[in-house]
Amino acid sequence: MSGFHTHALYRHEHSVLHDLPSQVKIVALVLFVGAVVATPRETFWAFGVDGALLIGAMLLARIPLGFVARRLVFEIPFVLFAVLMPFIGTGERTPVLGVLLSVAGLWGAWTILVKGTLGLGASVLMAATTEVPDILEGLERLRLPKLITAIAGFMVRYIDVITGELRRMRVAMTARGYDPSWIGQAGPIATSAGSLFVRSYERGERVHRAMLSRGYTGAMPVFERATTSKRQWIVGMGVPAFAWLSTIVAWVIR
Amino acid sequence: MHIPDGFINGSTSLGAAVAAAGGIGAGLRQAGKRLADRHIPLAGLAAAFIFAAQMINFPVAVGTSGHLIGGGLAAVLLGPWLASVVMAVVVGVQALIFADGGVSALGLNIINMAIIAPWSAWLIYKGLRAFLPRTRRAAAVAAGIAAGISVEIAALGFVAEYAIGGTGGAPVSTVLIAMGGVHALIGIGEGLITGVIVATVLAARPDIVVGASDLLDTSGAQPRRIGRFVLAGVGAALVVAAFLSPFANSNPDGLERVAEDKGFIDTAQTSPIDGQSPFAGYGFGGDGAIATAVAGVLGVAVTFGIAYGVIRLSKRVKTPR
Numbered sequence: 001m002s003g004f005h006t007h008a009l010y011r012h013e014h015s016v017l018h019d020l021p022s023q024v025k026i027v028a029l030v031l032f033v034g035a036v037v038a039t040p041r042e043t044f045w046a047f048g049v050d051g052a053l054l055i056g057a058m059l060l061a062r063i064p065l066g067f068v069a070r071r072l073v074f075e076i077p078f079v080l081f082a083v084l085m086p087f088i089g090t091g092e093r094t095p096v097l098g099v100l101l102s103v104a105g106l107w108g109a110w111t112i113l114v115k116g117t118l119g120l121g122a123s124v125l126m127a128a129t130t131e132v133p134d135i136l137e138g139l140e141r142l143r144l145p146k147l148i149t150a151i152a153g154f155m156v157r158y159i160d161v162i163t164g165e166l167r168r169m170r171v172a173m174t175a176r177g178y179d180p181s182w183i184g185q186a187g188p189i190a191t192s193a194g195s196l197f198v199r200s201y202e203r204g205e206r207v208h209r210a211m212l213s214r215g216y217t218g219a220m221p222v223f224e225r226a227t228t229s230k231r232q233w234i235v236g237m238g239v240p241a242f243a244w245l246s247t248i249v250a251w252v253i254r
Numbered sequence: 255m256h257i258p259d260g261f262i263n264g265s266t267s268l269g270a271a272v273a274a275a276g277g278i279g280a281g282l283r284q285a286g287k288r289l290a291d292r293h294i295p296l297a298g299l300a301a302a303f304i305f306a307a308q309m310i311n312f313p314v315a316v317g318t319s320g321h322l323i324g325g326g327l328a329a330v331l332l333g334p335w336l337a338s339v340v341m342a343v344v345v346g347v348q349a350l351i352f353a354d355g356g357v358s359a360l361g362l363n364i365i366n367m368a369i370i371a372p373w374s375a376w377l378i379y380k381g382l383r384a385f386l387p388r389t390r391r392a393a394a395v396a397a398g399i400a401a402g403i404s405v406e407i408a409a410l411g412f413v414a415e416y417a418i419g420g421t422g423g424a425p426v427s428t429v430l431i432a433m434g435g436v437h438a439l440i441g442i443g444e445g446l447i448t449g450v451i452v453a454t455v456l457a458a459r460p461d462i463v464v465g466a467s468d469l470l471d472t473s474g475a476q477p478r479r480i481g482r483f484v485l486a487g488v489g490a491a492l493v494v495a496a497f498l499s500p501f502a503n504s505n506p507d508g509l510e511r512v513a514e515d516k517g518f519i520d521t522a523q524t525s526p527i528d529g530q531s532p533f534a535g536y537g538f539g540g541d542g543a544i545a546t547a548v549a550g551v552l553g554v555a556v557t558f559g560i561a562y563g564v565i566r567l568s569k570r571v572k573t574p575r
Contacts, residue, residue, distance in 0.1 A: 009353060026350070033357045037264040041421070071353060089423030104423030111421040115260020116356065123353035135350055147282055147294070152343045154298020155305065156351065162299070162306045187566075190447040193322075194454025197303050197331065201462055204299035211295065 009071065009127035016235065017061035017129045021228045022138030024236035029126045031240035035247045036118045041111045043250035047118065050246065053239050054121050061129050071124045072117065082109040082116075132156050154207075162200055169196065255323060256348065257363055257412070259356030266419025271361030277369045278342045284335035293336070301340045304328055305347070307451075323440075325371025325408065326379075326401025327448045331455065333464035334376040341368035362415055370411040375404035379465060390456045391565060393466045398449025398564040399557055402441040409437035442560060449564030 017025070032050075039046045058065060086096075089105020096106075130138075136156070140149045169192045178188060208216075262270075285297075304324040324344075328337035342364050348354040355363045379400035386392040413433050417426045455463055460470060 009351070029357055033259055034264065037259055037267065037358045085424050088425075088428050102423055106423070108421055108423035112258070112260050115421075116258035119259025119356045119358060120353055123349065123357055127351055127353050132351055139350075145279075145282055147286060148278075148339070148343060148346075150294045151297045151301055151340065152347055154295050155301035155343055155347060158299055158302040159305055162302045163309065166306050166309065187450055190450030191454050193307055193447065194451040195458065196306065197300075197451060197455055198458045198462075200299045200303040201296060201459070204296040207299070208295045 009124060010131055011063055011067065011128045013062045013129070015061045015129070017057065017125075020129075020232055020236050022130050022134040023141045024138075024228060024232055025126050025130055026135070026138050026142060028236045028240050029122055031237070032122050032243050033119045035240060035243035036115055036122075039115075039247045040250055040254050041107060041114075043254055046246045046250040047114050050118050050243050053242055054118060054125065057239050058121075058125055061125065063125060063128050067128070068121055068124050072120055079113065082112040085109040085112075154204075158200075158203070161203075162196070165199065166192075166196055255363075255367060255408070255412070256345075256355035257359040257366075257415075259358045260421060261356070262359060262362055262415050263419040263421055264358070266415060267358045267362060269361075270365055270415065274342070274361040274364035274369065278339060278364065281335045281338040281342070285333075285339050288333075288335070297332070297336060297340050297343075300328065300332055300336075301343045301347075304340060304344050308344075322444055322447055323367060323371060323405055323408065325367055326375030326397065326404045326444065327451060329372035329376040329404075330379055330397040330400070330448070330452055330465035331463055334372050336464075337372040337376070338368050341372055344368075362412075366408045366411045366415075371404045371408040374407040375400040376465070378403055383465075388469060390460065390466065390469060391453065393463075393469060394449045394453035394456060395561045395564050397452040397465065398445040398560050401448035402445025402557075402560050405441035405444045406434065406437050409433045438556070442556060445560035446563045449560065453564065 032053075036047075036050050039050070055065065058068060085108045086101035086105035089102030089108060092103045093100040094103050094106075095101075127135075133153075136149050136153050139152075140146065173188060173192065285293075304327070307322050307324050307327070309321065325337070325341055328340055331337075332340060345355065345363050345367055346360065349357055349360050349363070375397075379396050382396035382399060383393065386396055410430075410433075413426065413430045416429050420426070420429070452463065452466075456466060456469075460466060
């Protein structure tokens with residue numbers, strides 16, 4: 001069951017951020033990212049404020065900055081896109097290090113890089129400080145439909161099982177000389193994926209029968225739930241509040 | 255395909271989030287009507303499977319690989335309503351738990367991968383099944399073609415979002431050609447793999463494939479000769495693509511028209527990506543009729559290639575349990 005409680009991004013620590021209820025963190029994440037996206041791109045200092053807030057929160061959560069930096073690899077495909085923009089952009093051009101680059105493209109690249117990085121950093125911070133069941137419970141308390149959280153609960157519970165099965169199939173194929181280097185070999189991959197689906201589905205049927213035999217009536221039982229205090233909401237809203245303040249100031253004095 | 259924060263502006267992202275919530279809400283109501291509670295674990299395991307399937311990389315061209323998106327696959331296996339709910343759960347979990355895809359772009363990602371992809375695949379699948387023979391193999395081929403095309407349509411969804419609220423400086427026409435070109439290749443891999451997966455599942459458990467529930471009573475029967483049917487169909491498609499499509503409409507479509515009006519269509523022709531795209535020059539001036547005809551023939555060839563590939567690759571998996 002360890003797959004349900006821990007995951008690749010979670011880091012076990014004791015900090016103010018780890019102790020905050022997950023619904024507070026989810027709302028804070030959405031508000032913070034909203035503030036970042038709404039910031040006008042010309043106000044460099046406002047992104048500096050957002051970045052400082054994020055780094056401050058990471059230090060508070062005792063998450064090493066290097067850990068977050070390593071997770072930024074998710075961004076690579078879009079970084080490549082951003083790097084291309086100054087070259088393929090149109091309109092007025094300006095010399096940068098002897099190369100004529102599009103001004104609009106440079107702005108586009110800057111916007112994508114800074115907003116994407118801040119948003120990703122905030123997402124990683126939340127995933128690093130919140131366990132998966134807590135994220136799902138928080139979503140449920142934020143009135144997300146039960147069906148969605150129930151499906152997501154089963155999904156994260158079995159991700160490790162299914163990917164583990166996929167990995168074992170891969171190992172077995174590799175041991176038999178399989179080398180997926182050209183499209184003609186898509187057949188074996190797809191066939192194994194097909195049997196993986198059948199296995200997943202049949203596992204789902206067994207899980208359901210096992211649940212019925214343990215008294216499942218269609219709704220998951222709810223155990224004691226800690227209430228969220230006003231103080232926790234105030235603490236949690238600190239970072240997004242300052243981010244929105246800088247965004248609003250940026251729009252006014254731009 | 256996972257859009258990060260900051261790629262599309264705030265108001266467009268917000269609008270997309272509202273639209274996505276509406277779409278998934280409708281999916282929930284419809285899926286809930288058909289679902290007994292037993293389907294919740296099944297839907298959860300299907301979501302875990304799609305998540306795992308997205309880890310399957312396949313070679314696209316020399317040096318590049320793509321990965322399965324799974325929208326078309328989910329639609330054929332689970333039906334379109336539940337497929338959109340399951341895909342939305344996958345995309346949401348990726349954003350919140352694995353930090354893959356921006357939180358502010360969640361609505362956009364759900365629209366592309368959980369609404370456009372499964373629904374376009376489902377409609378194409380149903381359309382193809384209407385005049386293909388009622389056999390398992392035909393169902394697998396239809397699933398493959400539908401999934402392949404749905405990837406291209408989802409990529410066009412991204413281009414449309416970029417046209418509405420993109421923050422980058424690149425012209426829409428360039429993005430269109432780059433996204434369309436890359437996803438045409440990814441779509442071929444997606445189509446082949448989806449077709450073979452559906453064929454495998456149909457061989458083992460035909461009862462669980464929602465999109466092929468009509469085959470249950472007649473399964474295995476009537477192995478009609480379809481060779482002549484296929485030849486006639488491909489021939490007709492080629493004729494239409496080569497000789498009729500150049501005359502279809504010589505006016506530029508909306509996006510190209512904007513490109514011309516704003517004066518950046520020339521840049522689009524000379525941009526670095528344009529030269530590398532297999533569809534470079536498609537629809538843009540030059541030898542318009544010939545280019546369009548060639549593109550049409552290529553499209554038919556690609557579609558037929560997926561069908562042929564699925565049949566070839568699925569030959570070994572036809573033994574029922």
